[in-house]
Amino acid sequence: xxxxxxxxxxxxxxxxxxxxxYDTEGRERLARAQTxxxxxxxxxAANALDSIYLPRDMGREYHMRYLVTRLQARYKAYxxxxxxxxxxxxxxxxxxxxxxxxxxxxxxxxxGCVMKERGENKRxxxxxxxxxxxxTLTKNFKLQGxxxxxxxxxxxxxxxxxxxxxxxxxxxxxxxxxxxxETNQMNTLSFLATNFLTNHQQD
Numbered sequence: 001x002x003x004x005x006x007x008x009x010x011x012x013x014x015x016x017x018x019x020x021x022y023d024t025e026g027r028e029r030l031a032r033a034q035t036x037x038x039x040x041x042x043x044x045a046a047n048a049l050d051s052i053y054l055p056r057d058m059g060r061e062y063h064m065r066y067l068v069t070r071l072q073a074r075y076k077a078y079x080x081x082x083x084x085x086x087x088x089x090x091x092x093x094x095x096x097x098x099x100x101x102x103x104x105x106x107x108x109x110x111x112g113c114v115m116k117e118r119g120e121n122k123r124x125x126x127x128x129x130x131x132x133x134x135x136t137l138t139k140n141f142k143l144q145g146x147x148x149x150x151x152x153x154x155x156x157x158x159x160x161x162x163x164x165x166x167x168x169x170x171x172x173x174x175x176x177x178x179x180x181x182e183t184n185q186m187n188t189l190s191f192l193a194t195n196f197l198t199n200h201q202q203d
Contacts, residue, residue: 023057042076106132141178
């Protein structure tokens with residue numbers, strides 16, 4: 001009995017030491033940045049994330065969250081993200097490890113945004129489609145709208161009007177179910193009208 005207790009005690013000590021090796025301050029900054037991003041303070045979120053000195057020291061999962069959150073913050077703050085290809089590592093990680101469809105959707109959406117910004121639209125499409133598949137398992141209609149809208153835009157850029165029209169319609173439909181998306185709805189309708197005109201469907 002005593003030997004068993006000694007083994008448990010040793011395991012607990014090892015676990016405590018192992019956890020204490022992680023950068024808890026970095027994790028706290030990541031959590032604060034995620035909150036700022038949810039409140040649409042993208043610049044502040046990006047600055048908070050840039051202040052994390054060694055993100056890998058937060059542990060594997062937190063580092064993957066950092067990569068996705070940092071990409072999202074920079075993208076929403078209109079900063080350059082075309083070289084942020086490290087987010088592809090996060091996509092692979094969450095697809096293997098996570099059962100959370102939101103995490104999988106946001107990671108793939110982020111990767112799609114990077115490819116879009118790099119002008120690699122054909123590489124962006126599979127990421128956006130995987131993001132859509134995951135996002136439709138959630139009730140996050142704003143996220144669904146963002147993904148549909150970006151997928152539609154890529155098809156628009158590649159001059160596939162029928163596909164662009166289809167996805168812009170889907171984006172508008174889900175945006176209407178989310179509060180505070182009036183600007184998104186107007187932008188979507190504008191792109192939709194442009195694609196109808198290009199496709200000679202004036203009516």
